[in-house]
Amino acid sequence: MKRWVIVAAILVIGAWLLGMWLLPGAFSAKRKPTELEIAMARFLRHWATPVDYRHAVNPIPLSPEVLREARHHFADHCAICHANDGSGKTAMGPNFYPPVPDLRQDAIQSMSDGELFYVIHFGIAFTGMPAWGSSSPEKDLESWKLVHFIRHLPQITQEELDDMKRYNPISRQELEEQLAIERFLAGEDIQLPTEHGHSH
Numbered sequence: 001m002k003r004w005v006i007v008a009a010i011l012v013i014g015a016w017l018l019g020m021w022l023l024p025g026a027f028s029a030k031r032k033p034t035e036l037e038i039a040m041a042r043f044l045r046h047w048a049t050p051v052d053y054r055h056a057v058n059p060i061p062l063s064p065e066v067l068r069e070a071r072h073h074f075a076d077h078c079a080i081c082h083a084n085d086g087s088g089k090t091a092m093g094p095n096f097y098p099p100v101p102d103l104r105q106d107a108i109q110s111m112s113d114g115e116l117f118y119v120i121h122f123g124i125a126f127t128g129m130p131a132w133g134s135s136s137p138e139k140d141l142e143s144w145k146l147v148h149f150i151r152h153l154p155q156i157t158q159e160e161l162d163d164m165k166r167y168n169p170i171s172r173q174e175l176e177e178q179l180a181i182e183r184f185l186a187g188e189d190i191q192l193p194t195e196h197g198h199s200h
């Protein structure tokens, strides 16, 4: 009896010391995952995607109209992390753990349509990627349209990127400044906003 108490105490103290040695910094998002970690996560997520989703066929036929809609949707909801061109080069993108990936790269373009849909619909736990799906079938169709857009990213044109800028979220203040500049350029006699806040 007494021996077991001593063994248990040694184990508890040992685990505590090991934890104190390993834990500091373990939850910092400033770390970068290793190539091995990334490859393992990708492998596990592939097999964690239910078969029905993996083999699902995009129910939305590709058309210029669908692509345009998805482009605006992406600019509004996804570009804040992923950038309009899908590069992930945004203020937040590189600072997540794991960082926002370049959506144009092979590792992502080689995923099936169903796998991409699954990521958009269910998000990715323990990362910055949120789940966007709801139980409404209309929302599902939005996600399928985004799958078409992600496939289009490697061929996106400058013209399309310029168009997207009009759909990126901006602050109320930026909007007021832009409107003021437009009115000024249109010849209205108004004072332009200064660096120190707004003028009315």
Ligand code: HEC
Pocket: 074, 077, 078, 079, 080, 081, 082, 096, 098, 099, 100, 101, 103, 108, 116, 119, 120, 124, 127, 128, 129, 130, 132, 146, 150
């Ligand atoms: C708050 C930031 C954020 C927003 C907003 C966001 N994502 Fe992500 N996304 C991430 C992060 C972080 C990852 C990387 C996760 C990982 O590596 O496991 C990611 C990964 C992805 C991937 C790659 C999945 C994979 O298997 O590698 C796709 C596709 C994706 N996002 C699509 C979208 C779409 C479409 C939207 C908009 C509807 C969106 N994301 C909005 C942060 C975001």
